[in-house]
Amino acid sequence: MNADMLQVADAVAREKSVDRELVLESMEQALKTAARRTYGTKVVEASIDRLTGEIALCHARTVVEEVEDEENELTLEEAKELDASAEIGSVFREPLEPIQLDRVAAQTAKQVINQKIREAERARVVAEYEPRVGEIVVGIVKRVERGNVYVDLGRGEGVMYREDLLPRESFRQGDRVRTYLREVRNQPKGALIYLSRADAGMVLKLFEQEVPEIQDGLVTIQAISRDPGSRSKIAVISTDVGVDPVGACVGMRGARVQAIVNELHGEKVDIIEWTEDPAAFVVNALAPAEVERVLVDEDNGSIEVAVAEDQLAIAIGRRGQNVRLASELTGWTVEIMTLGDEKQKRENEVQAAKDAFVSGLDIDEDFSLLLINEGFLTLSDLAYCAIDELTAIEGLEEELATEIQNRARNSLLNSALKEDGDDEPLVALMDIEGMSADIAEALTLQGIVSANALADAASDEIEPIAGVDEERLNTLIIAAREACGWFKE
Incomplete structure (x- = not known):
């Protein structure tokens, strides 16, 4: 015994x-x-x-x-x-x-x-599989239940739920399958190993396996976006000037990328060279569409792209796929329009700016067009820019630049007064002790165009402003309340 x-x-x-x-x-x-x-x-x-x-x-x-x-x-x-x-x-x-x-x-x-x-x-x-999260593992299909695939990994069992499979992809018991190890979760009923073939990490790891230059660190994958089963986009960069990152990933006669496409059952893969220039990066990401013009709006994190009429469908892609993947890849909001639409939008913006300047600044159309051509499109642009930006315009002396800026600020205050509809006199932001032009501009962009509006605000209601911590913001709010006469007996 x-x-x-x-x-x-x-x-x-x-x-x-x-x-x-x-x-x-x-x-x-x-x-x-x-x-x-x-x-x-x-x-x-x-x-x-x-x-x-x-x-x-x-x-x-x-x-x-x-x-x-x-x-x-x-x-x-x-x-x-x-x-x-x-x-x-x-x-x-x-x-x-x-x-x-x-x-x-x-x-x-x-x-x-x-x-x-x-x-x-x-x-x-x-202990065995948690360190391997983010790797590709190979297993044998053990069973298929309600569309979920259970995979024998040798010393553990993984599961691929229906959403982790590629569209129209099916497996039978005994099939050999390569999958991406997405997560290991320790639960009372047992350890669960989550596998996926739809995760963007699957494409990344396949390229790492197929491309020696990536393994050696000569080529780096900077970003990836994926529509599983349909199309993926990857952005690559070379750390060696003698290595073409796109060519390395494509391989001789496309052999390397074709091996990945075959593994993903025909999913198309666009390989794009990464660049720090957002405009060039977006143009590359929208391939195969041909882009005519690009306008970058760094404040809003968006990029407007103008294409010829016959390139619009290509740029947008089926059900918006191409522009959506390009946006995910670059991290910018991409707006696609035709050259005609872009021209009309610019004309509308110029006309709106011209009307605002003529009425708000009491200047003629020629002068307003001069300001517009220098990149000023709103009264806020003029009211809170550095005075040097205005004096840099040919023929605009400092005295006139200061007058234009004051008129712009007064116009904004008058507009705010009409919107508020009360008799309380409005105080300009620049009349607040400790206020700078940069902070005033940032507040104006958030709709806080007067000291009265700032006095009514709380620090947690104001979006973060570069170089301004919470203590300084609270100091400005108190100063605004003093300027508005809150503390007078």
Whole structure:
């Protein structure tokens, strides 16, 4: 019987791929649990000899200063009678008679052993696969249930849910499959290994496997966007001037990228050279469409792209796919329009600016067009720009530039007054102590065009302004309230 215990432990350890010592510890815990039915409230310890398989049970009693559990504790004086070297915390163990496992006790012991082994299996799977998150793993399809694919990875089982598969992709039991290890989650019912073939990381890792230059660090994938099963775009850059990043990824006669396309069942892959210039990057990302003009709006993080009429459908792509992927790849909001639409939009913007300048600044159309041609399109642009930007215009002296700026600010204040519809006199932002032109411009862009509006605001209602921390913003708000007469008696 004793030798059988060791044989059982060895067999379970091999079958479950867990440590033999852990199985024996589980058996000892099971014996302790079963012994409670025989020995009641006694603290029982069980041990299995690792060489002979001999089972030993003992009653453990602890030496304490004041006894609260007479059955399992003893005083130091009592302990000294048994062993002169005893001290507080010492444990005395008295052998107990072996127990006979009835059906209930045996079932309890079995549950304890199974629980311990499941915990060990879960910990082993997590320890083995968690460091591999973000890698491509190979497995065999074990079963398919309700569209979800369960994959045998050798020492663990992974699952690909329906949304992690490519469209129209199906697997059968026994199929060999390459997947992206997306996540490992340790749950009470067992460790779950989440796999995916639709994740953008799948494309990235396939390129790393197929392109030696990426493995060597000569080519780097900077960004990736993907519409699984249809099209992917990747942006690459070379760290060596002698290496063409796009050519390296395409391979001789397209062999490298074709291998990836085949693995993804025909999914198209656009390889784009990454550049720091956002306009050039967006133009590259919209390929194969030909772009005529690009306008970058850094403040709003958007880019307007004008294309010829016959290129509009190509630039937008089927169901907006091309422009959507380009936007995800570059991180910019991309707006596509035809040359005609772009021209009409520019004309509308110029006309609106011209009307605002003529009426708001009391200047003629020629002067307003001069300002527009220099890039000023709103009264706010004029009101809170650096005075140097205006004096840089040919023929515009500092005195006239200052007058134009003051008129722009007054016009904005008058507009705000009409919108507010009350009799409270408005105070200009620049009349606030400590206010700078840059901060005033940033506030104006947020719709705070007067000291009155700033006085009514709270710091957490104002979007962050570069170079202005919360303490300074609160100081400006207090200064605005002082300028508006809040603290006058």
